[in-house]
Amino acid sequence: MNRDAIAASVQEVYNWIDAEVANNTAACDACGKCCNFQAYDHRLYVTSPEMIHFTANVTDPKPMTKGYCPYLHEGKCTVHPFRFAGCRIFLCNGDSDLQSSLSEQALQKLKNICEKFDIEYYYTDLKTALNKNQS
Numbered sequence: 001m002n003r004d005a006i007a008a009s010v011q012e013v014y015n016w017i018d019a020e021v022a023n024n025t026a027a028c029d030a031c032g033k034c035c036n037f038q039a040y041d042h043r044l045y046v047t048s049p050e051m052i053h054f055t056a057n058v059t060d061p062k063p064m065t066k067g068y069c070p071y072l073h074e075g076k077c078t079v080h081p082f083r084f085a086g087c088r089i090f091l092c093n094g095d096s097d098l099q100s101s102l103s104e105q106a107l108q109k110l111k112n113i114c115e116k117f118d119i120e121y122y123y124t125d126l127k128t129a130l131n132k133n134q135s
C-alpha cells in the first residue's frame with residue numbers, strides 16, 4: 001500500500017473541504033462541545049482512507065473508551081491539522097443543506113481514492129475506526 005500517496009490524496013480532499021467551508025458565513029468558535037459525542041448527541045463517521053491519512057500523521061493512536069473523542073483535551077482538538085472530513089464539515093450553527101452536500105461530495109472523493117489505490121472502503125463511526133486501529 002502506498003500510504004504516503006494515499007495520505008496526500010486525502011489531504012487534497014481536506015484542502016478542498018477547507019476552501020468550501022471558508023465560504024460559509026457561520027463560524028465555529030472551537031468550543032469542542034460537538035467532539036463530546038455522548039453529551040452532544042452527535043456521531044462522527046470516518047472513512048478508511050482518512051484513517052490511513054490519520055495514522056500516517058498521528059503517531060500515538062488512541063482507542064476511544066468514553067463518549068468523547070480521545071483527541072479532545074481541555075475542550076481543544078489536539079490533532080487539528082489532521083482532523084477528519086466530518087470534523088471539518090460539521091458546523092452546529094451552519095447551513096445543514098450545504099453540509100449534507102459537502103459530505104456527499106467528500107465521500108465520493110474519498111471513495112475514488114479507494115478505487116484508485118485499490119484499498120477497502122469503509123465508512124464507520126470514529127469509535128469503531130479508532131478501536132479497530134488498535135487491533
Ligand code: SF4
Nearest residue numbers: 028029031032034092
Ligand atoms: S461546531 Fe459548534 S459545537 Fe462544534 S466546536 Fe464549533 S462551535 Fe463548538
Ligand code: SF4
Nearest residue numbers: 035069071072077087
Ligand atoms: S479529531 Fe479533533 S475535531 Fe475531530 S472529533 Fe476529535 S477532537 Fe474533535
